[in-house]
Amino acid sequence: MDYSHSPPRALGGGGGEEEEVGIECGKWVELPEDVMASILKRVGAIGILANVERVCKTWRNICKEPSMWRSIDMRNLGDIWDMDYDMVKICRHAVDRSSGALLHINIEYFGTDDLLLYIADRSTQLKSLRLVFCQNISDEGLIAAASKIPLLEELDLSYCSFSKAALEKVGHCCPLLRSFKLNTTGYRYPCIECDDEALAVAESMPGLRHLQMFGNKLTNDGLQAILDACLYLESLDLRRCFNVILEGQMGRRCSERIKDLRQPNDSTDDYPFDSRFPHILWSDEEDYPCRFSDIDFMSDDDNYEFSFGSNFTEVYDEEDGWLF
Numbered sequence: 328m329d330y331s332h333s334p335p336r337a338l339g340g341g342g343g344e345e346e347e348v349g350i351e352c353g354k355w356v357e358l359p360e361d362v363m364a365s366i367l368k369r370v371g372a373i374g375i376l377a378n379v380e381r382v383c384k385t386w387r388n389i390c391k392e393p394s395m396w397r398s399i400d401m402r403n404l405g406d407i408w409d410m411d412y413d414m415v416k417i418c419r420h421a422v423d424r425s426s427g428a429l430l431h432i433n434i435e436y437f438g439t440d441d442l443l444l445y446i447a448d449r450s451t452q453l454k455s456l457r458l459v460f461c462q463n464i465s466d467e468g469l470i471a472a473a474s475k476i477p478l479l480e481e482l483d484l485s486y487c488s489f490s491k492a493a494l495e496k497v498g499h500c501c502p503l504l505r506s507f508k509l510n511t512t513g514y515r516y517p518c519i520e521c522d523d524e525a526l527a528v529a530e531s532m533p534g535l536r537h538l539q540m541f542g543n544k545l546t547n548d549g550l551q552a553i554l555d556a557c558l559y560l561e562s563l564d565l566r567r568c569f570n571v572i573l574e575g576q577m578g579r580r581c582s583e584r585i586k587d588l589r590q591p592n593d594s595t596d597d598y599p600f601d602s603r604f605p606h607i608l609w610s611d612e613e614d615y616p617c618r619f620s621d622i623d624f625m626s627d628d629d630n631y632e633f634s635f636g637s638n639f640t641e642v643y644d645e646e647d648g649w650l651f
């Protein structure tokens with residue numbers, strides 16, 4: 328029997344269309360149930376709940392099994408406002424389907440404190456949590472959730488915004504952490520230095536084997552703290568961490584200690600996100616790129632008046648053109 332064609336999509340309407348779905352689905356239901364479940368899992372949580380489980384009764388029964396929901400991938404393109412369905416509701420429904428057996432979950436763009444706590448309350452066996460571009464999750468929300476998932480081994484907080492204190496709390500709440508990703512956009516200039524996140528890792532995550540800090544502002548001091556505290560570290564990704572200088576003793580220590588070391592200027596071809604950074608045109612009168620520096624270094628007490636006649640340069644991206 329030929330299974331080379333793609334699984335059918337759910338068809339709307341009634342009558343003949345429903346019969347076509349039944350005939351098409353009939354070829355697939357002859358597969359062993361475990362094989363069919365393995366195939367359907369690859370569609371992802373959104374595809375299953377929005378389409379696949381509506382195709383036929385057999386598929387719906389398979390999709391209701393808790394074993395189908397040990398891993399929930401809510402990957403999307405970030406266009407959640409243009410979608411025809413509510414991502415939060417779909418995610419909650421998927422978590423409910425897991426019946427407490429959830430081990431891995433990936434949430435992108437739509438995470439909130441309430442949703443994260445909903446997941447944590449119902450997933451005490453969770454081992455892997457990935458939150459990407461979830462700017463609506465607060466320090467308090469992250470800490471509250473972390474306190475309920477002590478078996479967590481893998482954590483990805485890329486392109487989110489959390490304080491040093493919050494990261495430390497998470498590390499203490501999840502002592503089994505083996506992999507941590509804290510990625511952000513890497514800028515070569517201005518040279519803003521900040522070791523807060525590196526120190527949070529060093530002070531609360533001693534069991535790490537894998538650490539990715541793409542685009543971080545840590546310096547050699549922060550890196551030194553990580554190396555001193557995380558004695559089991561096997562892989563370390565420091566791409567676009569331009570404040571780190573891997574020369575001399577530091578360079579030798581990293582090379583000898585870390586099996587898989589990615590240095591600040593290493594290729595980003597295998598990086599899963601957009602790794603471009605804007606090209607900043609320099610001012611003839613300043614030692615730093617004006618467009619970012621005056622703003623980034625401004626304190627709360629400083630009062631600047633920006634006028635049309637200021638000597639700010641523009642930010643230009645080779646593909647997107649003028650950004651400001």
